[in-house]
Every structure is written in structure tokens, then in C-alpha cells.
Amino acid sequence: MRRIDKDQRARIRLTLNGRALSAEAEPRMLLSDFLRHSLGATGTHVGCEHGVCGCCTVLIDGTAVRSCLTLAVQAEGRDVRTVESLAAADGTLNPLQRAFQNHHALQCGFCTPGILMSFTDYLARNPRPSEADIRDVLSGHLCRCTGYAGIVSALLEAAGYRQSSESGSKS
């Protein structure tokens, strides 16, 4: 395992959304800060920096983690995915993102990237969860705007319970 002195800046290499990237960081730098400020991936948000709100959730090797509770050095050599990776290159939203738009599952959108990343992981592992399961996972995230109803509807659509409605619908 690589050893890094606590006061020494080190170059950290990882794969971000399929691209190999690197930047210098102190060992104490949070992964959330590293992604946002060193690598310029500002889609990941920071809402509490103490592991409660879920805004900062990203995937490391496919598993959802809170990047505010992870040091940048811990992501060394790993495959990191953030919300910027979800839509197609031409901007077409994926089914989960579309479901969020269909069900008005976001207002300010600040909590949204974290929820999308949590459920990208969760739905990949559990393609057919129950509503109770969905609510259980969602309870790891705070949203101040929506009251959650639209988010639950969107997640039900993404899990295949509802016909996708492209017209814009009420939940």
C-alpha cells in the first residue's frame, strides 16, 4: 500500500466517469472537495459534510458512498462515477433521470445528484424493489424542497411500477 506523509501533497490518480484523471491533494482532502475543486466535477454537491444529507453520494467501483466521508486518497486507483456520467453524450437523459423530470421529483436540484447515484447503485443490484425498500433507501437522503412525494413516484417509475409518462404528470 502506498504511504503518504500527512503534510505532503501527493498526486492522486483515479478514473472519473471513464476518463483517467489525476491531481495533487493533501492526504486530508475530502473526496467531495477533490472532485469538485481539483477535478472540476461540480455535479456532486455538499450539503452537510457530516454524512447525514446524502447530497455528496458518488459511486466507487459501482458502490454508492458519501464522498464527504471519504478521503480523496481512498479513491486512488478506483473507478469513480458521478452524476455527470448518467446522461448520454448527446445529453439524452437516462430512464432514471427522465422519471425524475416526469414526476417533478426535483425543485432546486441540490439533493438530486446524490439520490440519483444512490439509486443507480441500488436499482442495479435490486431491479425490482418494493415501495418500502425504495423508501428505506431514500431515507438516507434529505430533500428540503419536494416533500419526497415526487421522488418516490419517480423511483417507482424507474423500478418499472409505473408507465413512464412523458407528458408531465402529477404523482
Next chain:
Amino acid sequence: MSFVGTPVRRKEDPALLSGRGRYADDLPTPAGTLHAQIIRSPHPHAEIVHIDAVAALAKDGVWTVITGEDIRKMSDPFLVVLKAPVHQWSLAVGRVRYVGEPVALVVAESRYLAEDAAELVNIEYRPLEAVVDPQAACAATAPLLHTEAKTNEISVRKFSYGDTKSAFERADARVALTVEFPRLSFTPMECYVVVAQYNAADDGYDVLANFQGPFSTHPVMARALRVPGPRLRLRIPPDSGGSFGIKLSVFPYIVLMALAARIAGRPVKWVEDRAEHLVAASSGPNRITGIEAAVTKDGRILGLRLDQLEDYGAFLRAPMPGPLYRMHGAITGAYDIANVDAVNRVVLTNKMPASLIRGFGGPQLYMALERLVQCIAVELGLDHLDVIRRNLVPAAKMPYRAAAGSLYDSGDYPRAVATAIGHGRLDDLKRRRDVARAAGRKYGIGFAAVVEPAMSNMGYLSTLLTADVREKAGPKNGAISMVTVNIDPLGAVSVTADSTMQGQGHETVLAQIVADQLGLQPDDINVVLEMDTAKDQWSIAAGTYSCRFTPGTAVAAHIAASRMADKLKDIGAKQLNVLPGDVELVAGKIRSRSNPDNAAPFGRVAGTSHWSPVMLPEGMAPALSETAQWAPELEPPSSDDRINTSLTYGFVFDMCGIEIDMLTYQVRVDRYVSMHDAGRILNPMIAEGQMRGAFAQGIAAALYEEYAYNDEGAFLTGTFADYLVPTVSEIPPVEMLHQETPSPLTPLGAKGLAEGNCMSVPACIANAIADALGVKDVQVPATPRRIHALMEGSGR
């Protein structure tokens, strides 16, 4: 076909869903930007004896450490409406008055470095006795927060409307109650962000901040910085991560970082962290209301008396004490009550300064009024709902002038109530209650009826001053909204507006309104809502607060777009060789109504003013840009203190059934129904989202959230583990019902709708708890600990 009134999907969403939002902390900063860390007071009340920054300044990468003394020399205290000697600067000067108050600022090359250096700054304090309880703070012996003011109770105003004295004399009974409303905030997920620059060439400041308005605070900031308004250039980013009133209170930090940039000679950036946000950003004011009704034996309310003591914390900040006055004209709520006396008192204590928060005075007022109505029913042995219905403003009296001055523009409250309880809804609630009670469980039914004001009369706060002081100061009244519709050389349409956005979907709704007028699709309309005070139009009323968008900015958009449409029709008439009255804008075309084949593409006609102004009809100003200023009539306070506090008034009626878990003492909402009349709905999907968001915040206030202090003034809720923001598991289902009584006062007929449930839900749930337990004093948030105490106390 019209887009207004339909659930058009949001234009905002694709970017926000793909991580391409442009929030304040995402935007590029100028080269050489430094980062700030604020050192905050650990004491609720203390003198600052000495600040030693030598060790911090010796650290590599640290540029400066700024103290209150530096700030005092360079800036003036913030203006407040109330002329009391309560001076606040952007850093504490001489004394700290609440835990979390900014005391010093470290500016360094990175945030990590600034935080390290902050730990090396040594601040010596001499602690003083603190006062936390608002009633104790009013006592003559209480420690003074601002010695020059000689009292903590810095404003007392008495109001009298009608003949309350004789109403009480002829009443069959009196019912009285004291109600406390706690401190809380709706903690947006994005905290404050400020990036400030000082430009020596023009002695001006250029600041980016996720400020929400009202822009009446811009002159407050400029005055503090000792510059004329144009030299405080404030930019607001395109996206903001929620606000709910809270992002007004970034303004002292805007001033602080502007001064820091000047001192450091470099741009300075500050991003608030969650710990700072919880301890010091902003809170709604806590209020203690003594309320008493004079009633007939069948529950008709003849007169009301209120004593409202509102606690603003350590300082009064503009535009405080707004919550105490914003509802003033509507102090009688949804009821037809001719006589009311009120005493409004403002007190300062050793807590963080209170300010704007969604609901803005409504939750405090309705907790008192709606609890009172329930108590009237209990004490007179009447049905709660009957007492509500007996007192509601009758539909035939609309438009209705309330005793304290509000003009309720439209509505049919009794019909809304009838609809809400209909379809077996109330019967179902009663059945659930009866079943639960028969099994020995604690179940209660609650109701609340509230009037929801929207778009504040900018003069409402001057009701705080006496009539002769107002006379001298000159009238303050009205509220302006501004929107500009632009056409580019190829006929593309863009819109700018005087609202800031934090997720309310304004971009989409403005696009719907403009698209309707111009015969285009919402996707064709480019709405740009980031703001730059140096270049965009704004008035003191600008910003997003007190539900001003629907009755204000949306109307200005409608007017600007319809004027643009009229011009384009005139231009089109000339090009199509038809009369202007025969031209219509439909489906991206400008065409003859009588002969639709005689048509030209919208873009070609719309671009005419750019390419060939000579082709314009005689005397027409080019159709490049139309700015509408919507300034509906709103009178200043009258000499007898009557004030129409807002332009439109919606109605919300809630009913719910709750059950108390006998093991955990938790309140479980069993069924909740909320009926709204917000006039015409512009986008039902977005409207529903706003209402559900407000509902969740109402639940939060009723059952979970409170900023708590101990008696010594220590702050007890400094993390999200102590300050309980509801997750999806805590938000019960709600059935939303709608009735549409358009406002006659605006061309769109739409009223505000995003605050009503913040006002109604805490009162409705408190009423249900009172019903379940047969108690009178219900304190929100009704936590298990409080419910347990209530049940012990009442021996149940």
C-alpha cells in the same frame, strides 16, 4: 391552446439532473481568489477583551485576519426600520451576543489553510449573563443586550380596530389562551456562498452570492459599505440550492466578504458549512401570543385581543420585524371579526438573529388563532368545525375588507370547507377516530383554516412606526414587478425577470406565459434568471419571497409579452398586407386569421426591427425589447393603522386525524386532507410540488424541527443529528384538493400558494393533538418527550 394552466415539464430539469447546474460554488472564481474562514463566538454573551492573531498571521499562505475593529472603521452598521440604538456590523464589535456570532475572519490561500489558521487565533472573552427567554428579557432586571437601548423590548405598538371593548362587554363568554411558537429554519441543502471583489478604480464592490432578495436589502448593504448603490454590483447565479427565506440572511456576509476583499487586495470566497448554517445563518422568530376572544354562546367571535411578543434574537436585521407585521392586515385570518385589538412587541435575546423563513409570520399567527378557535369549541361545548364555519368570511362579502385593513380579493371559504369534508372524507376521519377510541387508543381530529397572503405591500413594515412618524418619513407602499421580453435578430425570444430562483420553476412558468402570447412553444423561450444589479432591472421589491412570483413577476411577464405580441402583429399586418386586427401569432407563425395561408414564420417577422427598421409601421418604436412594470395599487397604512398588507389572498383549509402511539409517544398522522384556493393555477405540476414541499415543512415544524438553546444560551442543535429534518419516512401522505377562484386584481388571476401549508399544518396538527388528549396547551414541535409530559400532566 394555452400552456398556462397545464403541467408543462420543467425546462430547468435536464441540466440539474445531469450535474450541469450552475450554483454559486460551481462558478469559476477570479484569478488569485483567497478563501475565508469565520471565527465564531462560543459564548452567548460576552465582552471581547483581546484578539491575538500573531500566530495565525505567521503561517504560510495566510493573508490577513480581520476583526470587528477593522470592520467598524470601514463600514457603517446595517440600517433597520426601527430607530433604536441597536447596531450591527458584519463582525462583532466589542461584544458578542449569541453563540455563533462572527468575531473574526481569516483569509488565506485555501479554505483548509484558513481553517488551520483560525485555530491559532486567540480570543479572550469576559462572559456576561445571557438572557434567552423572551419574557424574562422584558423584565427590568434582565441583562441588556444593547445597553444604549436601555431595554430589550425595543418596540411596543398598540393597535385597535372597531370597538373591541364593547364586543367583550356584550359577549356571552371569553376564551383565552397562550401559545408559543418555536424557533426553526428550513435549512436549504445548499448553504451560503459569497465571492467578493473590490475594484479600486471605481471604489466599488462586485459580489456573487446566492442571495434571494428582497432587494430592499441592497441599499442596506450599500450603505453599510459606504458606497452608492451602483457601486455594489451584486450578481446572483443561475441556480440556487433552495432558500425558503433563509438566503436573504446571506447579506451581512456579502458585506463582510466585500470588506475582506478590499483589505486583502484580492477576491475573497466564502462557503458556509452546515455547522455554521445551523448555529448562525437564520431562524424564524419565536413568538409568545396571548390571545382572547369575546364570543356568543353559539361560538360567534365578536372581538379578539392579541398580545404578540416576538423574539428576534440578538439584533434586528432588515427587513425585521417583518413576521410580526406581514400578516397584520389579515390578523383576523379567515374569519369575519369586526373588532380586534393587538399589541405587537419586539424583544431581543441572546440567540441568533431571526429573519425571513417560509410562512413569514403566518405560522405564528395561525397557531394562536386556530388553537383559540378549537378552545372556543371545547369551552362552549360546540363542534370545532361548526365554530369555524360560523365565523368564516361569507362568500357574499367578497371582496372583503378585514378589520385591520387587508382586502381579501376573492374566494369562497365555506364552499372550500364543504368540498374538503365532502365525499365522505370527514365521515371517514370520524370513523377512524371512533374505532381507535373504542379500542382505548388516543386519536384526535384537527382542523385549520388560513388565509394565505401573497406579494407584500412594501409599506406594510411601516405600520411598525406611529402614524406621525410615517407622515414625516413619507409614504411607503406598493410593490413593483419587472420582466423584459427580448427578440434577437433571428427572432429568438429571451426573457429576464426580477425574481431569483431556488427551485420554484419560474423559468418554466415564465416560458409558458410568454409562449402563449407569442404563439411559440415554451422550449422556444430562453429564460435567464441569473441577476446582475448593475445591468438588470430591479426595484426594492425584487427577489423571491412572500409568494410574489405569481401575483407579481408572472403578471409582468404576461404584460410584457402581450405588448410585444401587439407590436409584432402590427409589423406582421404590414408585411402580410392585412389589417392588424386580422393578425394572429400561432404555432410559430404570424398569419392572417381570415386567410391562414397568408403567413410568415415568426422569426422572420420578429427580426424585422433588427434588420430593417424602415419596414416598421409608421411611428412604431422597434420591437426589440419590451419591459413591463406591474405596479398594482396598494395603499400605505392609513392614519388609523389599517394596512392592506398584500395584494392577493388565497385560502387553505386542512383537516387531519392523528393517533398517539401509547408506547413511543410519537404522533402518527393517520390521514391528512388539504384544500387550496390559490386562484388560477399556472402550472398544476409545479403548484402541487410547491404545496407538497410546504406541507413537508409544516410537518417538520409541527413534529420535529426546533432550534434549541439551554437557559444559559448554549445552542443545542448544531448538527443534522440534533436538528431533525424529516426524511421520506417522516412525511405522511396528504390528499391535496383545489378550488380556483381567480383573483380579480391581476390579469392572470393567480395567487400565491407556496406558503399556505407552512401556516396551516402546525396549527392543524396541534388541534388534533389537543383533541386526542383533551389538553389545552400543546407546544410544537410535538416531540415524544413533550407528548409524554402532556400525558403525564393531564393524568391520561
